[in-house]
Amino acid sequence: xxxxRPDAVQGAPEPLPHAGIELHDPSMYDKSYSQGxxxxxxxxxxxxxxxxxxxxxxxxxxxxTSIGIGPLPGWWDKSFTATGAVIDGGRxxxxxxxxxxHPFGQDQTGRDYFALVMRGTQISLIIAxxxxxxxxxxxxxxxxxxxxxxxxxxxxxxxxxDLFIIIPLLVMAAVLGSIAGDSGIFVxxxxxxxxxxxxxxxxxxxxVLSLREREFVSASRAVGTGNWRIIFRHILPxxxxxIIVATTFAIASAILLETxxxxxxxxxxxxxxxxxxxxxxxxxxxxxxxxxxxFPGLFILAIALSVNFIGDGLRDAFDPRQGKEG
Numbered sequence: 001x002x003x004x005r006p007d008a009v010q011g012a013p014e015p016l017p018h019a020g021i022e023l024h025d026p027s028m029y030d031k032s033y034s035q036g037x038x039x040x041x042x043x044x045x046x047x048x049x050x051x052x053x054x055x056x057x058x059x060x061x062x063x064x065t066s067i068g069i070g071p072l073p074g075w076w077d078k079s080f081t082a083t084g085a086v087i088d089g090g091r092x093x094x095x096x097x098x099x100x101x102h103p104f105g106q107d108q109t110g111r112d113y114f115a116l117v118m119r120g121t122q123i124s125l126i127i128a129x130x131x132x133x134x135x136x137x138x139x140x141x142x143x144x145x146x147x148x149x150x151x152x153x154x155x156x157x158x159x160x161x162d163l164f165i166i167i168p169l170l171v172m173a174a175v176l177g178s179i180a181g182d183s184g185i186f187v188x189x190x191x192x193x194x195x196x197x198x199x200x201x202x203x204x205x206x207x208v209l210s211l212r213e214r215e216f217v218s219a220s221r222a223v224g225t226g227n228w229r230i231i232f233r234h235i236l237p238x239x240x241x242x243i244i245v246a247t248t249f250a251i252a253s254a255i256l257l258e259t260x261x262x263x264x265x266x267x268x269x270x271x272x273x274x275x276x277x278x279x280x281x282x283x284x285x286x287x288x289x290x291x292x293x294x295f296p297g298l299f300i301l302a303i304a305l306s307v308n309f310i311g312d313g314l315r316d317a318f319d320p321r322q323g324k325e326g
Contacts, residue, residue, distance in 0.1 A: 039241075042317035049313020052306035059303060063121040066114075078102075080115035081271065092291050105291045107282070117295050120275040123268055124303070127189045127258045132251035134193030136200060140243055143204025144231050148212050158205070164198045170260055177266040185268060192257060200246045207239040241318030248311035252304050259300055275300050 043049055068074030086106050090113075093100025104113040146157040164172075176191045211217065212235065220230050236243075261267035262276030263283075270277075275296040282292035 039317045043313050046313035046316055048309040049316075052309030052313070055302055056306040056310065059121060059299065059306070060125060063118045063125065067118045067122075069122060076115060076118070078112040078115045080111065080119040080273070082111065084110035086110045090289060104295050105289070107292060108285075113292065113295065116273055116278060117275070117299060120273045120278050120296055121299050121303075123185055123272060123274040124255060124258055124276070124300070127185055127192070127268075127274070128251045128254040128303075128307075130186060130189035131192045131196060131254035131258070132247050134190055135197040135250050135254075136243060136247045138193060139197035139200030139246075140204050140236065140239075142197065143201040143206075144208050144236060146201070147205040147208030148227065148231055148235065154205075157201075161198050161201050164195065169195060169257070173257060173261055174264060174266045177261050182269050185272070188258075188267065189254075192254060192261075196250060196253065196257070200243070200250065203242050203246055204239055207242055208235055211235045211238055241314075245311055245315045245318060248307055248314055252307040252311065255300065255304050255307070 064074075066074045066076040067078075067080060084106075086108070087101065090102070090106035090108070090110075092103060092105040092113075094103035099114075102112050102114065104117055106113055107116065142157050142161065146154040146161075172195050173192055176195065177188060180187050180191045208231075216234060217230060220234055225234075258267055258274060259276030259279070262274045263280040265280065268274040268277050273281075278296040279293060279300075282289070286293045
């Protein structure tokens, strides 16, 4: 039967009603993407996370390329250990369109403060990321074992976790940091990782307690799959969102913890420096030469906020309740 309406196309199907669904709603196309693609799309649509990522990347590139690291030279021609004559009271020479001879000024011994802040940023970033990764590994293993095996293993591990939690973190870190002494930044970072894993362990335990009762775990047990293989191949991959988000917040906390320890004299030891130790060394110069306090403080603030924004973006990206990307 032909349609006599002038605006009808012969043989064309009638449009289906969409029952109030917006045809251009991007969330209706989510099913065409894998879980990993959805996470990436949501993360890259999170403006705060992208801004934090750009700032953190910029700080890291500036710190490691300016003065170099190890045998690799940088583009800045001054060393953080070289002393010299103090010019114009050590005031910063940075301007709107030029860096000058000493953009961040000089300390009382004539050392270039830009080079010092860059070295401090390097050390603080290295410690923060080693602490974040180390505490993640420790917390994940302890939480997974406690949640999967239950029984006496859970009781022992969770009581040990509770013991670490009730002791003030800064006090415990200060004691262990003083024991580590001059052993180097990597030993200090590992020591800090030993006291910052507790929150992740409890999170992972809760996730594993839920996942161990799922059908795919029961099926794996039925075919004779070993417990450790079930944990590392089937359960932990399903907790990766919680782990990644917790890692970013652990890195931000490690920056502040290292700063506090260095400020108290239990962190990075001379002749090396960190952002916290720079603030500690020059706290008395706040009224007379405030730039010695401002610049490391601004870098600490920028790094901590950037990592926190990245963590917020990752949390939103991995949250299964998100209806739309970003």
